[in-house]
Amino acid sequence: MAIKPRRSVLYLPGTNARAQEKAKTLSADGLIFDLEDAVSPLAKDEARACVSHTLTNSGYGHHELIVRVNPLSGPWGHADVKAVAKLDIDALLLPKVESAEEVEQAKEAYLAAGGREDLPLWIMAETPRGILNLDAVLGASTSIDVVVMGTTDLAKELRVPPDSERLGLLNALSHCITVARAHCLDILDGVHLDFLNSTDFDSICAQGRRLGFDGKTLIHPCQIAEANRAFSPNAAAVNHAEKVLAAWQEAEREGKGMVVVDGRLVENLHLEEAKRLLELHTAISGR
Template sequence: MNSSSFSSRPSRPRRSVLYVPGGNERAIAKARTLECDAVIFDLEDSVAPDAKVEARETIARLLREPLGHGRETVIRINALSTPWGAADLRAARDLAPDAILIPKVEDPADIADIDDALDRTDAPETLRLWAMIETPKGIMNAGQIARASRTPGGRLDCFVTGTNDIVKETGVAPLPGRPYLSTWLMEIVLAARAYGIEALDGVYNDFRDAEGFAAECAQGRAMGFDGKTLIHPGQIEAANRAFGIDPEKLAEARGIVEAFARAENARAGVISLDGRMVERLHADMAEKLIAKADALAARTSSV
């Protein structure tokens, strides 16, 4: 495997991540004009079995040029166990997106198999993997799956929560506020944080319900998610706002980093700053926030 480590991966804003059906040429073209941080071009759930080959060919034809303006391009393939998975993986690898999204990941081997397949074809280490966590087994094994990101050369960057599939697989009631889902969602966030990868909240199905969507975004942000997956362009602005960077917290982060950079604090593990004790781990967190803010500023300035 390649020798890259998770700590060297660039921080990317992922406030709003829009699903686009792989067979919808108009939607694919429109994606280039949207203000979302990333687009998932889907070959799995949104494409009927008899249309999957055509959708793959459509994506191969329309995505030869990157989205531009710093937006991430992600392709969700069908599982390797399906009749379409292997061809999807080859096509996605040839297009060199930012990431390939693997559906229904339940075990570290699901990541390792695709990781190895990409290495055997000399795929660049910049081609990352995202993992859908959308089944009971996937939730239970989320920690082990996230641990794969620590493997030298491991490509895993991000968990994507599949709340609709979790509801279907478990039979829990999809009530407002997600009372029966919240514990499982927190398990996904905890696993991601334990091993330094990011986690995206699931979709909100009623794109006409702006108030409900805003409330769920606020809940997802409070849970610790880095952003939200979306099913409609009309949800982008609210997601960007909810998962954006607070100016006051950014200023605080810059102050922490500057304080630890002073010569007198070079070897300090804890310092006093503005009347409170600040640990070096807070400086690490602050640097990550600043990196995201800088990446977002660079992306928006290029639009």
């Protein structure tokens, strides 16, 4: 499948029609229309109607469009799924997933409401049990496309204090990245709530990239540019990938069994990573 840039994925409150309209002009790769945490219990019906109206009159261009519903175990989830089934979106985001059964039930409810068989599911890893069961959850359905870290809820559950180094979360974050890669899935880092602190945000984006995340979920448009920069291949990386690909192709033409680039041995795994990076770079440049 073609690589989709998911460097920056912005949450939009379900009741905020103005923010949803403004998002059409933003450079985020994805937009999550949130019916869950960003909406008060008394405004669930309003949010559902607002998002349905907005996405029926779309015009979002390249943006990947995702709706986060409430858990089906609660009072609003089934109504959310029924409304979302009528919309032309790119994915359905399931919160607080802890078991394979929850994924299966959500897919069944969505299809029963008339939804598309091929709609991708995104799932959130944000509870200790969800983290422990992630392998089974991701194996529950071939529809799952992306894992989204819910670091705010997870930090609360783990009793981890706010920390720009996120030391208390690193084990869970690395575990989820490993499991997501075992299932060949993309995985997105959680939100950074202190959005006016650009220094901390820059540091956390850089940490997320080093850990292996594909991008970051965001709560404010001011975070988009830095997330896009942090999770885009830089010029040096693109140049090196081009050199690896060219050297490998030359070695194949000449029948050589060894490829060396800048004094370092290049193996097939390096070639595959170079191709992936260049494909990502091309996809980003096309925007």
